[in-house]
Amino acid sequence: MSPLDFTGRCVVITGAGRGIGRGYAMELGRRGASVVINDISAEPAHAVAEEINSAGGVARAIVADLTDPDAGAAIVAQSLEHFGALDAVIVNASINSKRKAFPELSVDDLERMLAVNVFGAWRLLQAAWPHLAATGRGRILLTTSQAGLYGMPRLAEYATAKAALIGLMRTLAHEGASVGIKVNAIAPAATTRLTEETVTDPAALDMLRAMQPPHLVAPVAALLVHESCPVTGETYLAGGAHVSRAFTGETQGLTLPADGFTTEAVLQRWDAVRAETDYRVPRDVSETGDLKQKAEVMRLLKASGIVN
Structure with a gap:
């Protein structure tokens, strides 16, 4: 080289x-x-x-x-x-x-x-x-x-x-x-x-x-x-x-139905929230959190001209 x-x-x-x-x-x-x-x-x-x-x-x-x-x-x-x-x-x-x-x-x-x-x-x-x-x-x-x-x-x-x-x-x-x-x-x-x-x-x-x-x-x-x-x-x-x-990694995390997302429900599944199996390394905020939910959020933000 x-x-x-x-x-x-x-x-x-x-x-x-x-x-x-x-x-x-x-x-x-x-x-x-x-x-x-x-x-x-x-x-x-x-x-x-x-x-x-x-x-x-x-x-x-x-x-x-x-x-x-x-x-x-x-x-x-x-x-x-x-x-x-x-x-x-x-x-x-x-x-x-x-x-x-x-x-x-x-x-x-x-x-x-x-x-x-x-x-x-x-x-x-x-x-x-x-x-x-x-x-x-x-x-x-x-x-x-x-x-x-x-x-x-x-x-x-x-x-x-x-x-x-x-x-x-x-x-x-x-x-x-x-x-x-x-x-x-x-x-x-x-x-x-x-x-x-x-x-x-x-x-x-x-x-x-x-x-x-x-x-x-x-x-x-x-x-x-x-x-x-x-x-x-x-x-x-x-x-x-x-x-x-x-690098900063992020666990797959946990998504629950909105009416079931309580402190107690999260605590009960705390090990799943913290599990490092299949963690990901987001390149930007569009790749964080629940990816399906985030994709929809980003679509709406782009449609509104807030992000490009």
Whole structure:
């Protein structure tokens, strides 16, 4: 198989000064991409750009804080000014959880997390969207987390933000289909600066660094933002030289006559409601619930012009 080539393609990566984002930048730079290194800190951003340029690649550092309402538009504008086009965006920047139990977290803690992970991503992607659409092959990669997918204790504000990105990814995948934009999500497992803020035992950190170095996430990210990427609206776990797909399944469930649909009747058949036999993986809301009933609902909605 021929190597995936990014020559002539401009890719913006947020949080690319260190860790996983740096790994993405080095991988894409090695493959010929013009890489925009965004980070909140100037020194690491310029260091990564210089490393790529010194190796014969093409990179430019753009220092910006995604909590700034104007940052997303500024990153896009500067990328277009320097490289003339925008082909892909990897939203990687994040901050660490306060690692507090839920009752101990404040609304400020949640707002701080959402400001980077959700509002920062939202503004950047809205600014980038028309330019990605103009190429007819735009690519977006959002960064979720196993905490957002499955939940983890003492990470409530982090999990909330990362789960929100799954809903955004799924919706943008639908909206992007008509203009050639593919949108996916990655849940990386790697030992980074955020890990070091949480895991303080040196032996444990050494073990994690050996098992899950940041650069082993990059091959999956490169595939998902390449123009040959075959999927959209999907979530992948990557780390430690492993990749897998995470998806939302739905049981076949239970449909009863309307006059018999009571709390007690449902409780009596609870095992049938929960049974994972013959579960399905809906592509969109038209494939959820009772499929015969949903087909009729969708027919009526289309007839009314509410959905197309």
